[in-house]
Amino acid sequence: MTRRGDLVRLTGVRARGFHGVFDHERRDGQDFVVDVEMHVDLTRAGRTDDLAHTVHYGEVAADVVAVVEGEPRDLIESVASQIADRVLARPLVESVTVTVHKPQAPVGVPFGDVEVVVRRDKDLPVVLALGGNLERDGAGPDVTLREAVARLRRTPGLRRLRVSDAFVTAPVGGDLVAGQPDYVNAVAVARTSLSPGRLLARLHDVEAALGRTRTARWGARTLDLDLVQYGDPLEGTDVRSTAEELTLPHPRARERAFVLVPWLDVDPAARLRVGEEVVAVGDLVPALSDQAVRRWEDPR
Structure with missing residues (x-):
């Protein structure tokens, strides 16, 4: 689907999780940073000034934190997919892009960031x-x-x-x-x-x-x-x-x-x-x- 129209972006949500394939990652945990971009029709929200016609980004942020702090996963791909599923469950969201940053990933060489991006459309x-x-x-x-x-x-x-x-x-x-x-x-x-x-x-x-x-x-x-x-x-x-x-x-x-x-x-x-x-x-x-x-x- 071609994505166009109105957006709600939530960036830099930080939470501590225990995701990774190494024992020390599961034991010590690390910080993860998540960005969420939601495609939403905001026409009625703009016309009515009513929260019911848009996405409550505070609730979305709480969902992100719940996933990151929740069940440990081997892959941040799984974390990103789980967040995307929760966001798409909101009736007004038509598509979502979720970026999960793992700035402390055990890469083994100097690096700036590791991020995984998943895109999902409502279906x-x-x-x-x-x-x-x-x-x-x-x-x-x-x-x-x-x-x-x-x-x-x-x-x-x-x-x-x-x-x-x-x-x-x-x-x-x-x-x-x-x-x-x-x-x-x-x-x-x-x-x-x-x-x-x-x-x-x-x-x-x-x-x-x-x-x-x-x-x-x-x-x-x-x-x-x-x-x-x-x-x-x-x-x-x-x-x-x-x-x-x-x-x-x-x-x-x-x-x-x-x-x-x-x-x-x-x-x-x-x-x-x-x-x-x-x-x-x-x-x-x-x-x-x-x-x-x-x-x-x-x-x-």
């Missing part, structure tokens, strides 16, 4: 729901969904996109959606290096490009793209958020057959976090039998 699975029920320029929602998929495939930071078949469902929402035409829905699974917020912004860009307007919350629309789940709940890498602008996992996904049925179509082993549990999506579908979902058929 997590995501689940995206696609839907629409309005024509656009005379074309049906199925055409808009195909164009949305094409744009998603070209989105930097989103890769290995796989998409379900299209399904037709009645609008869900009672009186709020009365009289609306049926929806055409699909689900895509992919991997991303984008933070949840930046990925959501990319989804909104695709919606806008394909005629989405936000005049009514439950109104009919040409295209709706939702971020259903970010990360893998089985591995504990999934992001949980209650923020108004992005709740993760999607709070109503478990109640929506138009999400779960297409999701199973593209990933029969799909799992969704429900509270503190991780549930097989296939186990949730039978309870939604009152929501009719049929596979879309091209009328041509």
